[in-house]
Amino acid sequence: xxxxxxxxxxxxxxxxxxxxxxxxxxxxxxxxxxxxxxxxxxxxxxxxxxxxxxxxxxxxxxxxxxxxxxxxxxxxxxxxxxxxxxxxxxxxxxxxxxxxxxxxxxxxxxxxxxxxxxxxxxxxxxxxxxxxxxxxxxxxxxxxxxxxxxxxxxxxxxxxxxxxxxxxxxxxxxxxxxxxxxxxxxxxxxxxxxxxxxxxxxxxxxxxxxxxxxxxxxxxxxxxxxxxxxxxxxxxxxxxxxxxxxxxxxxxxxxxxxxxxxxxxxxxxxxxxxxxxxxxxxxxxxxxxxxxxxxxxxxxxxxxxxxxxxxxxxxxxxxxxxxxxxxxxxxxxxxxxxxxxxxxxxxxxxxxxxxxxxxxxxxxxxx
Ligand SMILES: C[S@@+](CC[C@H](N)C(=O)[O-])C[C@H]1O[C@@H](n2cnc3c(N)ncnc32)[C@H](O)[C@@H]1O
Numbered sequence: 001x002x003x004x005x006x007x008x009x010x011x012x013x014x015x016x017x018x019x020x021x022x023x024x025x026x027x028x029x030x031x032x033x034x035x036x037x038x039x040x041x042x043x044x045x046x047x048x049x050x051x052x053x054x055x056x057x058x059x060x061x062x063x064x065x066x067x068x069x070x071x072x073x074x075x076x077x078x079x080x081x082x083x084x085x086x087x088x089x090x091x092x093x094x095x096x097x098x099x100x101x102x103x104x105x106x107x108x109x110x111x112x113x114x115x116x117x118x119x120x121x122x123x124x125x126x127x128x129x130x131x132x133x134x135x136x137x138x139x140x141x142x143x144x145x146x147x148x149x150x151x152x153x154x155x156x157x158x159x160x161x162x163x164x165x166x167x168x169x170x171x172x173x174x175x176x177x178x179x180x181x182x183x184x185x186x187x188x189x190x191x192x193x194x195x196x197x198x199x200x201x202x203x204x205x206x207x208x209x210x211x212x213x214x215x216x217x218x219x220x221x222x223x224x225x226x227x228x229x230x231x232x233x234x235x236x237x238x239x240x241x242x243x244x245x246x247x248x249x250x251x252x253x254x255x256x257x258x259x260x261x262x263x264x265x266x267x268x269x270x271x272x273x274x275x276x277x278x279x280x281x282x283x284x285x286x287x288x289x290x291x292x293x294x295x296x297x298x299x300x301x302x303x304x305x306x307x308x309x310x311x312x313x314x315x316x317x318x319x320x321x322x323x324x325x326x327x328x329x330x331x332x333x334x335x336x337x338x339x340x341x342x343x344x345x346x347x348x349x350x351x352x353x354x355x356x357x358x359x360x361x362x363x364x365x366x367x
Contacts, residue, residue, distance in 0.1 A: 001050040012354035019049035042346040054120040121170035194351040213295035222248035272313040305329025
């Protein structure tokens, strides 16, 4: 990837290496990190080396009436103004300068704007404009014009305020193993940033599912993995802390006509207490937890990894599928799990080219 801000913008750190060399570097780093766990074999899924991010956030820098996109500087001192970012999907890249100019030209859109977020899917592009001021009717009138002019969905946000004109979600469609999936991905909820890699991750998980009874999922988001996995299990119980994501997940069940999943808004810690019968939750009323025969547990925690209690809790299931966006916390958790489990499959998904970050998947079987 070519970028005139390499070395100045703090977002890309592996810019000195071409993509092939980055892959070699990441494979070597992975081997060193997991040496003590005797991981010798792993799959590596390469990404496109540019235009791979479907989700991107930029700060807005102002000088008089001129505005620019900005990213944190490499030396962590302040920001770097940029006029393009080759990491983002082409439709975002194409829109960025035109949108900025349209905002700059209209005082009510320009004043006190401090960030712009882009969320792209196979069907739509949604843009969130974030302000340090209340959004009034004059702002609404101009923001609606942006939707029409660029064929996008626009959302306005300011403290305690969210303005939606058309819709606050994008629709993502893809097919895997001959089956078509549709998702509503809501603005503000979690979504995987590299859409092509996301499909590779789901495909990899599906290809390794066997002897399936019931599935327990923690950190399920909007059902990204849940819906395709549900086709392989009798029943699924999937949980997540975010109300927004659970609302999307329920919608996605409807859209895909899937009826064997129960989605619940429960944190991993709460679910652990409930299944350990330490606490009773109203949100579990009418759900017979004893009716599940969980053969698999699937976890995809945030960067911090799993809390100790939840980690101990999942160590009772036959098969654990662990997706992680942080190799350090994954290693920490695998050091605990590998006392009672063998690592059957390990895969790396290069969701974040040009950075040291990697997404990973591990399948563990109880010894
Ligand atoms: C890495 S995302 C994965 C989501 C989903 N698997 C996907 O692929 O889109 C982690 C998810 O965990 C949720 N989360 C964060 N802390 C949590 C907790 N303590 N308990 C349950 N869910 C949590 C977040 O809201 C987020 O949706």
